[in-house]
Amino acid sequence: MKAEIIAVGSELLLGQINNTNARYISSGLAEIGIDVHFQTVVGDNPGRLGEVIRIAESRADLLIFTGGLGPTKDDLTKETIAHHAGRRLVHDEAALRSIEGWFKRMGRPMTENNRKQALVLDGAVVLENRHGMAPGMLAASGGVHYLLMPGPPKEMEPMFTEQAKPLLAQIAGEDGRIVSRVLRFYGIGEAELEERLMDLLDNQTNPTLAPLASDGEVTIRMTAKTESREEAVVLLDRAETEIRKLAGEYIYGHDDETLVSKAASLLIENRLTISAAESLTAGLFMAELAEQPGISAALAGGVVTYTAEAKTAQLGIPAEFLKEHGVVSEETAAAMASSVLAKFSTDVGVGLTGAAGPDPHDGEPGGTVWVAIARRGGSMETRKLLLSGMRNTNRIRAVKSALHILIRMIG
Amino acid sequence: MKAEIIAVGSELLLGQINNTNARYISSGLAEIGIDVHFQTVVGDNPGRLGEVIRIAESRADLLIFTGGLGPTKDDLTKETIAHHAGRRLVHDEAALRSIEGWFKRMGRPMTENNRKQALVLDGAVVLENRHGMAPGMLAASGGVHYLLMPGPPKEMEPMFTEQAKPLLAQIAGEDGRIVSRVLRFYGIGEAELEERLMDLLDNQTNPTLAPLASDGEVTIRMTAKTESREEAVVLLDRAETEIRKLAGEYIYGHDDETLVSKAASLLIENRLTISAAESLTAGLFMAELAEQPGISAALAGGVVTYTAEAKTAQLGIPAEFLKEHGVVSEETAAAMASSVLAKFSTDVGVGLTGAAGPDPHDGEPGGTVWVAIARRGGSMETRKLLLSGMRNTNRIRAVKSALHILIRMIG
Numbered sequence: 001m002k003a004e005i006i007a008v009g010s011e012l013l014l015g016q017i018n019n020t021n022a023r024y025i026s027s028g029l030a031e032i033g034i035d036v037h038f039q040t041v042v043g044d045n046p047g048r049l050g051e052v053i054r055i056a057e058s059r060a061d062l063l064i065f066t067g068g069l070g071p072t073k074d075d076l077t078k079e080t081i082a083h084h085a086g087r088r089l090v091h092d093e094a095a096l097r098s099i100e101g102w103f104k105r106m107g108r109p110m111t112e113n114n115r116k117q118a119l120v121l122d123g124a125v126v127l128e129n130r131h132g133m134a135p136g137m138l139a140a141s142g143g144v145h146y147l148l149m150p151g152p153p154k155e156m157e158p159m160f161t162e163q164a165k166p167l168l169a170q171i172a173g174e175d176g177r178i179v180s181r182v183l184r185f186y187g188i189g190e191a192e193l194e195e196r197l198m199d200l201l202d203n204q205t206n207p208t209l210a211p212l213a214s215d216g217e218v219t220i221r222m223t224a225k226t227e228s229r230e231e232a233v234v235l236l237d238r239a240e241t242e243i244r245k246l247a248g249e250y251i252y253g254h255d256d257e258t259l260v261s262k263a264a265s266l267l268i269e270n271r272l273t274i275s276a277a278e279s280l281t282a283g284l285f286m287a288e289l290a291e292q293p294g295i296s297a298a299l300a301g302g303v304v305t306y307t308a309e310a311k312t313a314q315l316g317i318p319a320e321f322l323k324e325h326g327v328v329s330e331e332t333a334a335a336m337a338s339s340v341l342a343k344f345s346t347d348v349g350v351g352l353t354g355a356a357g358p359d360p361h362d363g364e365p366g367g368t369v370w371v372a373i374a375r376r377g378g379s380m381e382t383r384k385l386l387l388s389g390m391r392n393t394n395r396i397r398a399v400k401s402a403l404h405i406l407i408r409m410i411g
Numbered sequence: 412m413k414a415e416i417i418a419v420g421s422e423l424l425l426g427q428i429n430n431t432n433a434r435y436i437s438s439g440l441a442e443i444g445i446d447v448h449f450q451t452v453v454g455d456n457p458g459r460l461g462e463v464i465r466i467a468e469s470r471a472d473l474l475i476f477t478g479g480l481g482p483t484k485d486d487l488t489k490e491t492i493a494h495h496a497g498r499r500l501v502h503d504e505a506a507l508r509s510i511e512g513w514f515k516r517m518g519r520p521m522t523e524n525n526r527k528q529a530l531v532l533d534g535a536v537v538l539e540n541r542h543g544m545a546p547g548m549l550a551a552s553g554g555v556h557y558l559l560m561p562g563p564p565k566e567m568e569p570m571f572t573e574q575a576k577p578l579l580a581q582i583a584g585e586d587g588r589i590v591s592r593v594l595r596f597y598g599i600g601e602a603e604l605e606e607r608l609m610d611l612l613d614n615q616t617n618p619t620l621a622p623l624a625s626d627g628e629v630t631i632r633m634t635a636k637t638e639s640r641e642e643a644v645v646l647l648d649r650a651e652t653e654i655r656k657l658a659g660e661y662i663y664g665h666d667d668e669t670l671v672s673k674a675a676s677l678l679i680e681n682r683l684t685i686s687a688a689e690s691l692t693a694g695l696f697m698a699e700l701a702e703q704p705g706i707s708a709a710l711a712g713g714v715v716t717y718t719a720e721a722k723t724a725q726l727g728i729p730a731e732f733l734k735e736h737g738v739v740s741e742e743t744a745a746a747m748a749s750s751v752l753a754k755f756s757t758d759v760g761v762g763l764t765g766a767a768g769p770d771p772h773d774g775e776p777g778g779t780v781w782v783a784i785a786r787r788g789g790s791m792e793t794r795k796l797l798l799s800g801m802r803n804t805n806r807i808r809a810v811k812s813a814l815h816i817l818i819r820m821i822g
Contacts, residue, residue: 013447015438016623018429022452027426036424037459039452041433048448048470055466059459191482191522211483212422214563221425276715282701283694286715290693291803301721303714304687304697310712310755344721388516390542392702393565 001172003029003036004060006052008068008077009151010043021066021149021156028160032169033178033225034062044074053084057144062168067151069134071113078137078148082121085141089119092126095135102133121146127163131155138167145171179232180207180223183243184257185250186404190218196246200239207232207239216397217259252407259403264292266410267299267348274406275344276302277315277336279327279353280361280369285399300344305336308362315339328354328364330382333372341374348410349374350402356391369398373405381405412583414440414447415471417463419479419488420562421454432477432560432567439571443580444589444636445473455485457494464495468555473579478562480545482524489548489559493532496552500530503537506546513544532557538574542566549578556582590643591618591634594654595668597815599661601629607657611650618643618650627808628670663818670814675703677821678710678759686755687713688726688747690738690764691772691780696810711755716747719773726750739765739775741793744783752785759821760785761813767802780809784816792816 005022012019022039029036037060042052049068056063068077082089096118103110117134120126124146127136132155139146147164149156185193190213194201197220201209207224222239224232244251253262267274276285283304289295305311308327312319317335325331333351341349350373357366367387374380385401387394416433423430433450440447448471453463460479467474479488493500507529514521528545531537538547543566550557558575560567596604601624605612608631612620618635633650635643655662664673678685687696694715700706716722719738723730728746736742744762752760761784768777778798785791796812798805 012434013437013450014441015434015436015447016621018431018434019450020429023423023426023429025426026424030425036426037454038463039424039430041450043448051470052449059462191524194483195522195524210421210425212427214428221427278694282697282710283689283713283715284698286694286717287692287698290717290806296717299693299717301715301717301725302694304694304712306697306701306707306710306712314712314754343725386517388513393542395698395701
């Protein structure tokens with residue numbers, strides 16, 4: 001079964017909102033083994049929408065529409081499909097009652113155009129809208145399935161997941177189970193990873209392997225299609241073992257794990273407390289960590305020392321020390337880490353200093369960063385980064401690198 | 412000129428990421444008066460991409476592609492277009508040197524597949540990639556313009572805005588000048604602002620007025636279309652005056668200004684130094700400020716005191732004081748602000764404390780936040796926020812609110 005997702009709405013073409021519905025539906029369809037071949041956005045224009053439907057019918061057998069089911073005269077998705085497929089529109093009694101009930105509850109008069117929202121394609125399975133007024137519907141005609149859902153994500157998302165997806169899974173039939181797993185890499189570029197895995201990427205068909213790079217990280221999504229979940233897991237395990245042989249040292253997690261969620265859960269599990277002294281990242285390391293649930297057990301706090309004076313006054317690093325080694329140096333990063341650990345009496349102390357760029361800082365070229373992580377008892381790990389991004393990209397990379405060292409240290 | 416935006420990438424069809432590029436480009440094209448009629452997403456599949464190009468050429472005269480310019484063999488956008496339009500691909504020397512330079516700086520070997528990124532359509536205007544490797548390009552063939560840009564938003568967005576958009580504005584021609592201006596509001600909701608401006612929004616046609624809400628802020632984009640830039644500016648000034656009469660007290664800036672950029676430039680202009688003591692925001696206020704160019708003249712640093720103990724040990728706020736007033740209180744926020752100001756001897760000190768939510772903290776319901784800003788000499792401003800978002804939304808709102816107070820205080 002091949003699907004095309006069609007969003008109807010001029011606000012999308014004007015760039016006022018992102019088409020998050022397409023991502024949501026695509027991700028749900030991937031889980032039930034339905035391939036999405038195209039996503040299309042078209043405005044509130046019956047001529048162009050009709051043309052989009054004609055093209056979609058020629059290349060897909062499941063057309064999923066979002067938007068254009070509302071009460072205004074711009075909302076014309078079902079009218080256009082009805083006209084196109086030669087189907088009548090009829091009032092759905094349950095939907096009509098639910099719309100009338102809403103206006104009664106709100107104590108507002110129901111205007112005539114709201115009755116239009118209860119119109120559905122004759123013969124369609126009606127999907128209840130539990131978070132709004134316009135119902136959804138699923139209809140079939142000439143071997144093509146048409147699923148129509150409202151545009152607002154708050155209405156569409158639960159309707160899709162609770163009602164439409166189970167129906168589609170049935171229609172798509174059980175030609176095998178789809179199970180996927182994501183491997184997450186840090187410290188290796190996409191091109192280099194693909195070179196290492198070239199044979200696998202070229203020859204592996206079940207599971208399929210799809211690499212994706214973003215923000216200095218690379219992921220590989222493995223998707224297996226088998227008769228049972230157990231068989232799929234065996235195939236995924238086997239592929240993961242192969243990948244680990246070739247690039248295992250760069251894998252830090254699975255699925256929805258991120259560097260920061262992994263670091264936070266390791267800190268919490270191991271009952272370790274942490275503090276940070278941040279210069280170029282100016283609090284970003286701590287702020288990222290603070291987004292993680294349960295982190296208050298681990299994160300004590302820390303110091304942002306943006307200037308050399310602050311490093312001396314707040315962390316007790318002598319001005320002569322900074323002059324001798326430089327503000328951007330392994331020694332200064334290490335002194336910051338030890339000092340903040342002692343000051344906050346935590347188990348782990350992080351020091352981050354560098355030249356965010358593009359200009360040099362204290363004699364070091366832009367993009368030079370030193371990360372140090374100290375542990376109670378005196379052990380210390382440091383890493384030098386040479387980054388080439390913009391200031392803020394370099395800051396984010398510096399934070400990720402600190403999280404990565406931390407994961408390896410306490411993992 | 413009618414545009415179609417075509418995103419190439421199977422990760423979009425698998426629902427792994429949102430197609431934010433389509434929104435970004437659509438919004439930019441709206442500013443220069445180019446209508447987007449369709450947005451399309453297609454996978455890394457040359458057959459289907461070729462078909463999408465054929466359809467797009469039949470209904471648009473500007474085809475904008477994002478994605479598929481990378482080094483891997485899945486990246487085939489330019490190869491497919493070259494094949495389709497009968498154009499050769501040639502190495503762009505500047506791009507090649509820049510890619511080689513990147514590998515040299517990183518001290519990594521350059522793999523052969525990376526050379527492919529420097530290939531461009533013969534005769535195209537090459538767009539430099541200032542944040543990555545693959546250059547963009549703009550080519551014309553048979554009355555159709557083809558704009559190719561990389562997929563990662565960090566690379567695409569600046570390339571589009573700085574290089575492609577000015578070229579497209581020229582090509583689209585001067586059928587009247589389009590000048591737009593954005594007014595930025597803080598402290599008023601979209602619905603309330605629309606009520607205040609109802610008459611204007613309903614009747615104003617040149618400039619057009621388009622309100623948009625996001626992240627607790629509202630903007631109104633005014634777009635005027637006239638014979639000359641001067642006339643457009645007159646119309647924009649007149650509309651702004653009308654809007655200021657109705658809701659001027661909520662306007663804090665124009666165009667690309669943000670709360671943080673405005674706050675940073677006011678600090679720098681007024682030669683004021685700043686420090687912050689952050690609890691629920693855990694460094695986010697300082698990290699946001701640190702993203703602004705030139706901020707090292709103003710930002711000294713600060714302290715993150717995530718726990719009550721840290722507030723006592725690092726800021727010298729007695730445990731009894733915290734017990735008496737509560738950790739989430741006006742008094743504690745003010746004490747944090749004064750203490751960090753003294754500790755870092757800055758002109759301004761910011762204190763942020765609160766219950767990020769959803770759980771209560773120290774007896775205060777989730778979403779309760781106190782912001783305090785102290786100035787050298789003793790003056791102090793405080794604000795209580797009752798927020799209803801998720802933890803991280805509440806953190807961002809708390810930071811924005813602090814920036815807003817700061818702007819009113821020193822502006």
